[in-house]
Amino acid sequence: MAEPLLSIDNLRAGWGEAMVLDGISLTLAEGQALALLGRNGAGKTTLIAALMGVARHRAGVIRLGGTALERLPSERRAALGLGWVPQERNVFRSLTVEENLTAVARPGRWDLAAVYALFPRLRERRANLGGALSGGEQQMLALARALMLNPRLLLLDEPLEGLAPVIVEDLLAAIRRLVRDEGMAAIIVEQHAHQVLPIADHAVILDRGSIIHRGAAPALLAQPDLLSRHLGLQHH
């Protein structure tokens, strides 16, 4: 079998003295999308942050395409192919939309024209400052900025959180296109399983820093009792 794109082995990580992730192991193949589910405080964001080198690494191995990441600084991880879309979006507020995108651009399939085609709204707002965008536009920009890195793996941390339903539809359609049509590998953190499971290949449910369920995304979608047991009430 070929080397998986991402392999995490017995990862322990947290913030400062606090340990959040208690031995996470998982793998993801090229072109696959993983839904990372769990209640608030389960450790989803910490896992993403640990992959990016933002959280504190305690033990375990993270490999991207065979390269060990866990000792590398964040900027090396980004250069090696992790495209992070943080929960707080972290749009560069004093730069315009286009400057936000070109400031981090790396050569590859995703350039300005490609991300504008994915998000026409960003093209309209190209000369506006990042700080002047709506929440939905900032989310689009954060995703487009990660694409400009031409990553091997997208890390989307609650990309739909706090957005108006119509924007959620747009973003979900864009993410679906990326992972289903473009074959972009992704880990998508989401509270609402019903929005993300239909576009994912695999699913993992975290609880208190450990994986309590792993399996195919369609299978999990077909088990509403399991979902409600681990994630609480699900709304569409």
Place this chain on the structure above:
Amino acid sequence: MILLHAIPWAGALAGYWLFPEQLPLLSAIAIAALFAVSLDLIVGYAGLVTLGQAAFFGAGAYTAGILAQQGWGEPFSGLLAAAAVAALLGLISAPLVLRAGELAGLMVTLGLGLMLYEAANKAAAITGGADGLQGVEMWPIFGLYRFDLWGRTAYLYSLAVLFVLFMLARLLVASPFGWSLRAIRGNARRAPALGVPVKARLTAAYVIAAAYAGVAGGLLAQTTSFASLDALSFQRSADGLLMLVLGGLGSLYGALLGAVAFTVAHHALSEASPVFWQFWLGIALVALALAGQGGLLGLARAAIARLRRR
């Protein structure tokens, strides 16, 4: 828009005919402006405060000065050498400054500046020590235009170098490189994970700013046929920062404006009262700080915006 850019440069050129008696002062302003631009690149754009920029200015001054003293008085290659030595010094010191963190990094720049000052003081055989570097002899520019006693050639030469490097700096800050510097300044904590190679970009900015300061120092040595420890002094670093804050950070034109205001005020006020002039400078700084950020340029912009609204 182009007109707006033309005004300051036309004004600077007009100074050549308007103030024929004051050309050395005008040269000093142009050199101070280039130094302020170098500081703006590192402080205003990259957000890295330094107290040791004079180290690069002085390194450039001594490089160009010693070259000319040793028999190579060609001005442009002298400036190139000044830039190269200052840039190399920047490249060596950048890791020390960047790894230390904000306040510690500031101390490192201060320490490097002091070290270089004392080193130049001790190496009197090469630098002339406290007496300064004597016997700097410049060749004519392009082999045609001699550096004259009235400072005509010197001013046009300084102004031309400032103009070219200023425009180059404008291109630089309006490029993806410049935007990534602003991204770092906006969110230095997150920028690396978002794909901005922070260390490489800050190092590049630091080295470029060092080269700019080196050229400014080289200009001083060439146009005054002299280099002294003064070029390496902490006072010069501090004056550069004052010019920048006075004119307005992070806009390049603010650096020009600040250099003009500072140098002219220094000249006029210190003639009136040699010691007391810093008192007035202090008042001006406090007033500008209270009037809002952005310095003189910020004030001018606000005034123009108010006029337009009427």
